[in-house]
Amino acid sequence: MSDHASHAGHEVHEHPDWKQYKWVALILFAITIVEVWAYYIPAFVASSAFVPILLVMSAVKFSIVVAYYMHLKYDNRLFIALFVGPLFIAMFTITALLLLFGKL
Amino acid sequence: MTTYASSAPEQTGIWSWITTVDHKRIGTMYLFTALFFFLFGGLEAGLMRVQLARPNQAIISAEMYNQLFTMHGTTMVFLAIMPLSAAFFNYLIPLQIGARDVAFPRLNAFSYWVYLLGAVFITFPIFFHIAPNGGWFGYAPLTTNQFSPGANIDFWVMGLQILGISSLAAAFNFITTIINMRAPGMTLMRMPMFTWMSFIVQFLLILAFPAITIALVFLLFDRFFGTAFYDIAKGADPLLWQHLFWVFGHPEVYILILPAFGLVSEILPTFSKKPLFGYNVMVYSGIMIGFLGFGVWAHHMFAVGMGAVADTLFSMATMLIGIPTGVKIFNWIATLWGGQIRFVTAMKFAIGLVGLFTIGGISGVMHSSPPADLQQTDTYFVVAHFHYVLFGGSMMGIFGGIYFYFPKMFGRYMDEALGTWHFWLTFIAMNLTFFPMHFSGLLGMPRRIYTYDAGQGWEKFNLASSLGTLLLIIATAIFVINFFKSRKGGLPAPQDAWGAATLEWSIPSPPPEYNFARIPIVTSRSPLWDLKHPEMSSGAAHADADPVQVASANAVPLREETEHHTAAELGIPMPLNTVKPLLTALGIVIMFSGLMFIHLDHFALAMAVSLSGAALLIGSLYAWLFSPLE
Amino acid sequence: MSTATAAATHDDHEHVHYTTTGLDNRKIAVWAFIGSECMLFASLISTYLIYKGRSRVGPFPHETWTSPTGEVFKPILNIPVTSASTFVLLMSSLFMVMALAAVENRGKPGYGGLKGNSKFWLATTALAGTVFLGFQAFEFTSFVHEGLKITTNLFGSSFFTLTGFHGAHVTVGVLWLLTLLAIDMKRGLTPKDTLVVDICALYWHFVDVVWIAIFTLIYLIQ
Ligand code: HEM
Numbered sequence: 031m032s033d034h035a036s037h038a039g040h041e042v043h044e045h046p047d048w049k050q051y052k053w054v055a056l057i058l059f060a061i062t063i064v065e066v067w068a069y070y071i072p073a074f075v076a077s078s079a080f081v082p083i084l085l086v087m088s089a090v091k092f093s094i095v096v097a098y099y100m101h102l103k104y105d106n107r108l109f110i111a112l113f114v115g116p117l118f119i120a121m122f123t124i125t126a127l128l129l130l131f132g133k134l
Numbered sequence: 135m136t137t138y139a140s141s142a143p144e145q146t147g148i149w150s151w152i153t154t155v156d157h158k159r160i161g162t163m164y165l166f167t168a169l170f171f172f173l174f175g176g177l178e179a180g181l182m183r184v185q186l187a188r189p190n191q192a193i194i195s196a197e198m199y200n201q202l203f204t205m206h207g208t209t210m211v212f213l214a215i216m217p218l219s220a221a222f223f224n225y226l227i228p229l230q231i232g233a234r235d236v237a238f239p240r241l242n243a244f245s246y247w248v249y250l251l252g253a254v255f256i257t258f259p260i261f262f263h264i265a266p267n268g269g270w271f272g273y274a275p276l277t278t279n280q281f282s283p284g285a286n287i288d289f290w291v292m293g294l295q296i297l298g299i300s301s302l303a304a305a306f307n308f309i310t311t312i313i314n315m316r317a318p319g320m321t322l323m324r325m326p327m328f329t330w331m332s333f334i335v336q337f338l339l340i341l342a343f344p345a346i347t348i349a350l351v352f353l354l355f356d357r358f359f360g361t362a363f364y365d366i367a368k369g370a371d372p373l374l375w376q377h378l379f380w381v382f383g384h385p386e387v388y389i390l391i392l393p394a395f396g397l398v399s400e401i402l403p404t405f406s407k408k409p410l411f412g413y414n415v416m417v418y419s420g421i422m423i424g425f426l427g428f429g430v431w432a433h434h435m436f437a438v439g440m441g442a443v444a445d446t447l448f449s450m451a452t453m454l455i456g457i458p459t460g461v462k463i464f465n466w467i468a469t470l471w472g473g474q475i476r477f478v479t480a481m482k483f484a485i486g487l488v489g490l491f492t493i494g495g496i497s498g499v500m501h502s503s504p505p506a507d508l509q510q511t512d513t514y515f516v517v518a519h520f521h522y523v524l525f526g527g528s529m530m531g532i533f534g535g536i537y538f539y540f541p542k543m544f545g546r547y548m549d550e551a552l553g554t555w556h557f558w559l560t561f562i563a564m565n566l567t568f569f570p571m572h573f574s575g576l577l578g579m580p581r582r583i584y585t586y587d588a589g590q591g592w593e594k595f596n597l598a599s600s601l602g603t604l605l606l607i608i609a610t611a612i613f614v615i616n617f618f619k620s621r622k623g624g625l626p627a628p629q630d631a632w633g634a635a636t637l638e639w640s641i642p643s644p645p646p647e648y649n650f651a652r653i654p655i656v657t658s659r660s661p662l663w664d665l666k667h668p669e670m671s672s673g674a675a676h677a678d679a680d681p682v683q684v685a686s687a688n689a690v691p692l693r694e695e696t697e698h699h700t701a702a703e704l705g706i707p708m709p710l711n712t713v714k715p716l717l718t719a720l721g722i723v724i725m726f727s728g729l730m731f732i733h734l735d736h737f738a739l740a741m742a743v744s745l746s747g748a749a750l751l752i753g754s755l756y757a758w759l760f761s762p763l764e
Numbered sequence: 765m766s767t768a769t770a771a772a773t774h775d776d777h778e779h780v781h782y783t784t785t786g787l788d789n790r791k792i793a794v795w796a797f798i799g800s801e802c803m804l805f806a807s808l809i810s811t812y813l814i815y816k817g818r819s820r821v822g823p824f825p826h827e828t829w830t831s832p833t834g835e836v837f838k839p840i841l842n843i844p845v846t847s848a849s850t851f852v853l854l855m856s857s858l859f860m861v862m863a864l865a866a867v868e869n870r871g872k873p874g875y876g877g878l879k880g881n882s883k884f885w886l887a888t889t890a891l892a893g894t895v896f897l898g899f900q901a902f903e904f905t906s907f908v909h910e911g912l913k914i915t916t917n918l919f920g921s922s923f924f925t926l927t928g929f930h931g932a933h934v935t936v937g938v939l940w941l942l943t944l945l946a947i948d949m950k951r952g953l954t955p956k957d958t959l960v961v962d963i964c965a966l967y968w969h970f971v972d973v974v975w976i977a978i979f980t981l982i983y984l985i986q
C-alpha cells in the first residue's frame with residue numbers, strides 16, 4: 031500500500047476516452063442483439079451449446095462495462111481487489127448452492 | 135510510570151453524547167450498551183439453568199423457555215459479542231493506525247444508533263412475553279406464519295434486519311479507515327494484529343450479512359405479503375433458509391472470534407515482553423480462516439441428508455479450517471515461550487482463551503466428521519462446543535481486552551485483586567457450566583428442551599451446569615463492581631500503562647479528542663518499543679527504521695505525547711457534532727416498525743407509520759449529506 | 765510529494781485530508797459496498813435458480829401451463845419488451861460516462877457543446893433509468909393481469925423479489941442522479957466534483973451489470 035503514498039493527494043484519472051466509450055456501447059448493443067436473436071432459434075436453444083454461449087456473451091458484457099465504464103482497468107489495483115474478491119466468493123456461493131440443490 | 139496526563143477539558147452533558155461523532159466516545163457507548171446486553175443475556179441464561187437444574191421442573195413454561203433460549207442466543211451474538219467487538223473496533227483501530235478518527239465519523243455514529251434502537255426493538259417484547267421464540271437461527275418454515283403466528287418472529291425478523299444495517303455500515307467504514315487512514319509508514323504488514331483481525335472481520339461482515347439479509351427479506355415477505363419462499367405446500371424447499379442462514383452463519387462465528395484473537399495477540403506479547411511470534415503467519419492464517427469460512431457452511435446441516443459427496447466436501451473443508459486455527463494457537467504459545475511473563479488479569483484472560491478455545495476447537499473438529507456429528511448434532515454436546523469457543527474464546531478475549539484497554543479508555547487501572555477473583559471464578563465456573571454438557575450431550579440430551587425426565591443419567595450434569603451458572607453470575611458481578619469502582623477510584627494510569635509496543639500507548643490516557651497532536655511516522659511493527667526499549671525490538675523483522683517519505687506536513691517521527699491541548703489550540707479541524715445520524719437511524723426503525731401494524735390489520739396505519747419513517751430517513755439523510763463534516 | 769504537503773495545510777478551505785493510498789475515502793467505500801452487493805444479488809439469483817421449475821402452479825416463465833380448470837396460460841416472460849428495456853439501461857451507462865467526462869473535462873478543448881453539457885447527460889441518464897422503471901412497471905402490471913402475482917407460486921415470489929430489488933436499486937440511482945443534476949443546475953459541477961459524479965457512476969454501472977446477469981440468467985436461459 032505504501033507504494034501509493036507517493037501520489038497522495040491527487041487521484042490518477044486515466045479514464046478511457048470517448049472513442050472507447052462508443053465502442054463499448056456498440057459491442058454491448060451488438061451482443062444483446064445476438065443474444066435475443068439466439069433466443070428465437072429453437073434448434074440452438076435446444077442444443078447443449080446454448081447455455082454456455084449465452085453465459086459467455088453475458089460475461090463479456092459484464093466485463094467490458096466493469097473494465098471501461100467503471101474504468102477498473104485504468105484505476106488503482108486496490109479497487110480490482112475490492113471487487114474481484116467478493117465477486118469470486120459470490121460466484122462460488124451461487125455455484126455451490128446450485129450444486130447442492132441439484133441444479134447443475 | 136511517570137507521566138500522568140489528565141484528560142483535556144471535554145464537552146460534557148448528555149447532548150454531547152447524543153450528537154458525538156468521536157470514535158472514542160462512540161466506542162465507549164458501544165462498550166456500555168453491549169455490556170448491558172451481555173448481562174441481560176446472562177440473566178436469560180440464568181433463568182434457563184434454574185429451570186433445568188433438576189428434572190421435571192415447571193418453574194418456566196415451555197413457551198417462555200423457547201423465548202428465553204431464542205433471545206439468549208440472539209442477544210449474545212448480535213447484541214453483546216458483536217457490539218463488544220465493535221467497541222474495540224471503534225476505540226482502537228484509529229489509535230492503532232495513527233489516525234485522528236475513522237473515515238466517516240458520522241456514519242460511525244449512525245451505526246451505533248441503529249444498533250441501539252435495533253437492540254431495544256428486538257429486546258423489549260420479552261417483557262410482554264411475545265419475544266421471538268424460533269431459536270437464534272430462526273429456521274423457516276418453522277418461523278413462517280403457519281407455524282409461528284403472532285408477532286414474536288416479526289420482532290426477530292425486523293430486529294435482525296435493522297441490526298444488519300448497523301453492522302454493514304460500520305464495516306464499510308472500517309474497511310475504508312484501515313485501507314486509507316494509516317499514518318505514514320504504517321504499511322499493512324506493520325499493522326497491529328488487532329487491526330489486522332478486525333480488517334478481516336469487516337470483509338466477513340460485508341460478504342456474510344447480505345445472505346441473511348436476503349433470507350430475512352424472504353421471511354418478511356412470506357409473513358407479511360404471503361409470498362411462497364418457505365411455503366412447502368407451494369413447493370418450497372425447507373433447506374433454502376438453512377443454506378442461506380448458514381452461508382451467513384459460519385462466517386458469523388469467525389466474526390465473533392477473530393476480534394478476540396486480535397486482542398489476545400496484543401496482550402500476550404506485551405506481558406511476555408516479546409514480539410508476537412510469527413506475525414506474518416498470524417496474518418496469513420487469519421486470511422485463510424476468513425476465506426475458507428465461506429466454504430464450510432453446510433457442516434451445520436449434516437443431519438439433513440445432503441448426500442455423501444456434499445457431506446464429504448464440507449467435512450474436509452471444515453477439517454481444513456482447523457489448520458490455520460491451530461497455527462494461531464501454536465503461535466501464541468510460542469510467543470509465551472521464553473518470555474518475561476507478567477501474570478496480570480488481562481494476561482490471565484488471554485491465556486485462558488488459548489486454553490479454553492482449544493477445547494472448543496477440538497470438539498469442533500469432532501463434529502466436522504458427519505458420522506460423529508449425527509450423534510452430536512442438536513444435543514448438548516454442540517452446546518458445549520459453541521460455549522467453549524464463544525465464552526472460552528470470544529468472551530475471555532474480550533474480558534482480557536477490557537482489562538488491558540481500560541487504562542487507555544478511562545485513565546485508570548482496573549483493580550487487580552478483584553480482577554484475579556473475576557478471572558479464577560470465571561475460569562472455574564465456565565468449565566463447571568459447560569464441560570458437563572459434553573457428557574449430557576453424548577448421553578443423548580437434546581438441546582432446546584425445557585425439561586427432562588429423571589433416570590436418563592443427565593441429572594448430575596445438569597445440576598453441575600446450573601451451579602456453574604450461579605458461580606458465573608457471581609464472577610460477573612465482581613467484574614461489574616470492579617468496572618464501576620475502578621472508573622472513578624482505580625489507580626491512575628500513565629499513557630503507556632503496560633509497556634506495550636503500539637501507537638495507542640504513545641498518547642495520553644484517555645486520549646484527547648484529536649488523538650495525535652502530530653501524526654506519527656511509523657517505521658516498524660513495534661514503534662513504541664523502538665522508542666523506549668530498543669533492545670526488545672532489535673532483530674525482529676521489520677524492526678529496522680525504514681525511511682518513510684513524509685507525505686503529510688503534519689507527520690513527525692513518533693514521540694510520546696504527554697501535553698494536553700484542545701484541538702482548536704493545535705489548529706486541528708474536528709468533525710462537528712450532529713444529531714442527524716441518530717435521526718436517520720430513527721427513521722429506519724420507524725419504517726420497519728410500521729410493518730408491525732399489518733398483522734394487526736391496520737394496513738393504512740402501517741403505511742402511514744412506515745412512510746413517515748421513510749420521510750424522516752430521507753430528510754435527515756439529505757440534511758446530513760449536505761452539511762459539512764467539520 | 766509537494767501536492768500532498770500543500771494539501772495538509774488546514775486553512776486552505778478546499779483542503780484534502782491526507783490518505784494512505786492517495787485515494788478518496790468515498791471511492792473505497794463505494795467499491796466495498798459494490799463488493800457486498802455482489803453477495804446480495806448472488807443470494808437472490810441463487811434462490812430464483814433453485815426454485816426454477818419447482819412451482820406447483822403456473823403461470824411459468826418459459827412454458828405454457830394449463831390449469832386444472834382448463835385455462836391456458838402462455839409463457840409469461842415478454843422477451844421483446846424486456847430486450848427493449850435492457851437496451852435502454854445499457855445505453856444509460858453510455859450517457860453516464862458522458863456525464864462524468866463532461867464534468868471531469870469541463871473547460872477543456874473538445875468539451876464544448878453537447879459533449880460538455882453535463883446537465884444534459886445527467887438528465888438523459890436519469891431519464892433512461894426512469895424509462896427502464898416504466899418498462900418494469902408495465903411488465904409487473906401485465907404479469908398480474910395474466911395471473912402471476914408475488915403470492916401465486918415460487919416463480920412469482922422469486923421473480924418479483926429479484927427484479928423488484930433490482931428496480932429499487934435503479935430507483936435509488938435515479939434519485940441520486942437527480943440530486944446531482946440539481947446541484948449542477950444550482951452551482952454547476954466542476955472538475956473538482958469529478959469524484960462525486962464518479963461514485964454515483966460506479967453505482968449506476970454496477971446496477972447495469974447486475975441487469976446484464978439477470979437478463980441472461982432469468983429471461984433468456986430457459
Ligand atoms: C476449529 C474450528 C471449528 C470447527 C471445526 C467447528 C465446527 C463446527 C460444526 C461442525 C458445528 C455444527 C455442529 C452441529 O450443529 O451438529 C459447529 C457448530 C457451532 N459452532 Fe463451531 N467450529 C469451529 C469453531 C467455532 C468458532 C470459532 C465459533 C464461534 C466463535 C463456533 C461457533 C459455533 C456455533 C455457535 C455453533 C452452533 C450453531 C447452532 O447450531 O446454534 N465454532 N461448529
Ligand SMILES: [Cu+2]
Nearest residue numbers: 384387433434
Ligand atoms: Cu460453522
